Amino acid sequence: MRSDPAEYQLIAPGTVAEVIRRLADEPGGWLPIAGGTDVMVQYAAGKLSARRLISIANLPELRGIEVLPHEIRIGACSTYTQIREHKVVTEEFPLLARAARWTGGVANQNRGTLGGNIVNASPAADSLPALLVYEANLILISVRGLRTVPYLGFHTGYKKMQLAPDELIQSVCLPRCYSGYLHYARKVGARNAQAISKVCVAALGKLRESRAVDVRVALGSVAPVPIRLDEIERVAIDKPLETDVIARCRAAVVRAIQPIDDVRSSARYRSAVAGNLVVEFLEQLLASGKTT
Amino acid sequence: MNSPARIARNCEVSLTVNGRTETVRAFPMERLLDVLRRDLGLTGAKEGCGEGECGSCSVLMNGEVVNSCLIPILQAAGTTLITIEGLAAGPHLSQLQTAFLECGGSQCGICTPGMILAAHNLLSKNPEPTLGEIREALAGNLCRCTGYMQIFEAVLQAAQRVKGA
Numbered sequence: 001m002r003s004d005p006a007e008y009q010l011i012a013p014g015t016v017a018e019v020i021r022r023l024a025d026e027p028g029g030w031l032p033i034a035g036g037t038d039v040m041v042q043y044a045a046g047k048l049s050a051r052r053l054i055s056i057a058n059l060p061e062l063r064g065i066e067v068l069p070h071e072i073r074i075g076a077c078s079t080y081t082q083i084r085e086h087k088v089v090t091e092e093f094p095l096l097a098r099a100a101r102w103t104g105g106v107a108n109q110n111r112g113t114l115g116g117n118i119v120n121a122s123p124a125a126d127s128l129p130a131l132l133v134y135e136a137n138l139i140l141i142s143v144r145g146l147r148t149v150p151y152l153g154f155h156t157g158y159k160k161m162q163l164a165p166d167e168l169i170q171s172v173c174l175p176r177c178y179s180g181y182l183h184y185a186r187k188v189g190a191r192n193a194q195a196i197s198k199v200c201v202a203a204l205g206k207l208r209e210s211r212a213v214d215v216r217v218a219l220g221s222v223a224p225v226p227i228r229l230d231e232i233e234r235v236a237i238d239k240p241l242e243t244d245v246i247a248r249c250r251a252a253v254v255r256a257i258q259p260i261d262d263v264r265s266s267a268r269y270r271s272a273v274a275g276n277l278v279v280e281f282l283e284q285l286l287a288s289g290k291t292t
Numbered sequence: 293m294n295s296p297a298r299i300a301r302n303c304e305v306s307l308t309v310n311g312r313t314e315t316v317r318a319f320p321m322e323r324l325l326d327v328l329r330r331d332l333g334l335t336g337a338k339e340g341c342g343e344g345e346c347g348s349c350s351v352l353m354n355g356e357v358v359n360s361c362l363i364p365i366l367q368a369a370g371t372t373l374i375t376i377e378g379l380a381a382g383p384h385l386s387q388l389q390t391a392f393l394e395c396g397g398s399q400c401g402i403c404t405p406g407m408i409l410a411a412h413n414l415l416s417k418n419p420e421p422t423l424g425e426i427r428e429a430l431a432g433n434l435c436r437c438t439g440y441m442q443i444f445e446a447v448l449q450a451a452q453r454v455k456g457a
Contacts, residue, residue, distance in 0.1 A: 002342075005319035007296040010366050012320075033364070040362040041343045043321065051296055053321070057367050066342040081356070105432015106410060108344055111363070191431075 001046040008043070012055035016141065019056055020168060024143040027165035030054040034062075034077050037104065037121045051222035062115070062170065064273035065089065071176055073139070076115025076169040080127075080236075081106070085115060093174055095130035095185045095202040102126045102187050102200075115169040118151070121159045121225070122196075125188060128226035129202035132218035134174045141170040148173075158224035180205045181214070182288045184281040188273050189264075197221045198265035201277045205285040212236045217281065221264075222274050229256050232278065243284040249282060250275040305369045309334070310378030318368035325349045327365050328375060336376035336405040340434070347433030350406035351375045357413035357433075378407035379412065387397075388412060388450045397446035399437035406433045411447045420451055 010033070014020050022030055031050035033039045034057050042048040056062060062077035065086050072088055080100035083089055090097040104112060104124050117125045118138070128151075136151040142164065151172070155161050163169070181277035184203040200220040206213050215236045220226045231252040239245050259270035303320040306313060309332060316331045328334045328351070340346035342361050349361040352374040363455035379386045388408050390396070398404040407430060414421055421429065426447045427440075435443060 003321075004298075005323075006298040006301065008319070008321040009299055009304065010320035010364055012366050012369070033367075035360045036367065037344055037359075040323070040364065044323075044342045044361065047432070053364075055364075055367055102426075105347060106413060106429055107347060107350055107357045107359045107432050108362075110353075110413075224359050249327040 003043050003046050003048060004015050007051060008048075009052045010055060011053075012058070014059075016056075016059055016061045016168070016170070019054055019059070020141060020143050020166065022054060023166040023168070032056045032119075034113040034116040035079060035108075036159065037108050037112040038122075039114060052217075056168065069176075071173045074114055074172045074174070076118075076171055077113045078115075080104070080109035080112050080114070081244070084109065087223045088176075092176055092178060093130070093134060094183045095133065095204075096127060096174070098185045099126040099130050099187075099200075099202070102197075114172055116178075118154070118169060118172070119161070121151060121155055121161055123158065123224055123226060124196045124200070124221040125226065126197060126220065129200060129218035129220045130185070131172065131174075132226060133202050133204045133216040134178065134229040137171045137173040139173065140164075140167045142167040145229045146170065152228060155225040164217075164238050178204060182281075182285050184284060186280070196264060199259075199270050199273045199277065201274070201281070203278070203281040205281070207241075207285060210240050210286065210289070211238055212241055212285065213238065215282075215285070217253075217278055219253075219257060221275055222270050224234065224258070226257065229253060229278075231256055236282065241282055246279055246282045250279050303366060305365050307368050307370065308372045310374060316365070318365045322451045323361055324351070324363040324365055324368045324373075325360040327368075328360060328373075334375050334377050338402050338405065340402065344433070345432075346403075347406040347410060348403050350409045350433065352409055352413065355413075355416065357410045374409070376408060379408065386412075387453050388415070388447070391444070391446040391450040391453065395446035395449060396442040397438060403433055403437075407435065407443055411450070414447070415430040415451055415454065420455060421447070423448065 031053045033053045063075045067088050084097045084100035117127050131151045137148050173192040182205045187197050187200045189197045205215045205216040217229045217232050232249045235248045253275045259267040262265050303318050306315045338348040340348035344362045345361040350357050351360045353371050410433050426444050
């Protein structure tokens with residue numbers, strides 16, 4: 001049943017300072033809402049349990065992409081459109097630009113935000129595998145100050161994360177060190193726009209004389225949280241990417257993931273596709289002959 | 293179970309819609325779509341899915357296409373909106389509207405306002421789109437009449453006319 005707007009409060013403070021003060025005064029008392037592309041869907045369906053919302057959509061302090069010599073800092077409320085159109089993101093972090101392009105249609109990309117995608121914590125979120133392989137750091141803000149945490153390990157279980165009730169994500173930092181890498185991403189879904197992934201993968205690799213010196217693979221929609229496959233990295237690094245190594249990587253994928261049967265796909269299909277995509281990535285990496 | 297607390301409908305929001313400044317009194321979580329249709333009488337934006345999947349409620353907010361069913365009215369405060377009603381200049385249709393008519397891009401009409409505004413968003417950023425770019429830009433707008441080909445053709449035609457003008 002549709003929600004009754006009379007039962008919901010929404011406020012829109014003009015500064016981040018005021019938002020975090022409210023969050024500190026009543027931890028867990030307010031649900032931040034940015035572009036609304038997830039929150040409003042729950043609201044429309046009558047499934048939004050929070051009754052008091054605090055808008056963070058239009059705070060300039062949380063928007064914009066700052067390019068520094070060693071990293072870029074993406075304000076948490078930057079939209080997918082801003083991300084996919086940003087020159088440095090498209091050139092140096094193509095996996096993130098591509099994921100932004102795959103998320104929803106243009107109207108949702110104009111509203112949906114990277115920080116919202118992280119906090120919404122869908123196991124199928126297309127942008128999160130990219131953050132895992134680029135080894136993003138998150139800057140969190142509260143009245144207690146700023147703290148930086150690696151995104152790897154931020155999601156600890158289904159919809160669980162290392163974000164205190166009084167904290168907001170302020171920005172997402174990506175180190176600018178991936179030139180010379182092969183960047184690989186695939187989304188498998190019913191269609192590209194608007195379809196939630198059955199499996200999505202982001203991977204990075206670097207070769208030296210046909211040996212992998214760096215290999216990173218992350219998958220979405222195959223476990224309660226987006227996962228980075230450490231075992232592949234152990235199996236493949238410093239080895240020539242020969243058939244048996246690739247086969248061992250494929251077996252490692254199937255062991256590491258915990259896919260489920262749901263409305264979008266089956267565990268068996270997801271398992272087979274995840275393995276196939278990792279093989280495709282490793283074969284492309286081998287073929288690319290990228291060297292340092 | 294206690295019934296949830298109710299708040300007063302006294303959130304005053306001003307915004308510019310099709311060039312006019314409007315002030316409405318609403319609950320802050322009321323959807324922009326409902327305010328447009330009910331309070332402002334602008335029924336061009338349609339409710340399809342109500343969850344940001346179909347694009348029939350599309351409007352332009354500060355020049356970008358958005359789903360008005362996913363925007364609480366408070367977040368629209370101070371913005372500049374264009375709805376399908378604002379695209380024509382009096383009796384004169386826009387190039388896109390004309391092209392939709394000529395190419396048969398509109399049949400039952402439910403998706404048409406959203407399609408045209410999404411196409412407008414594309415052409416404002418990319419005046420000479422390829423067919424692939426048109427398909428991508430309209431992927432968030434569903435049509436169950438045309439099979440899409442006439443719509444893509446209409447957008448291509450409008451782009452060519454604007455270029456030739």
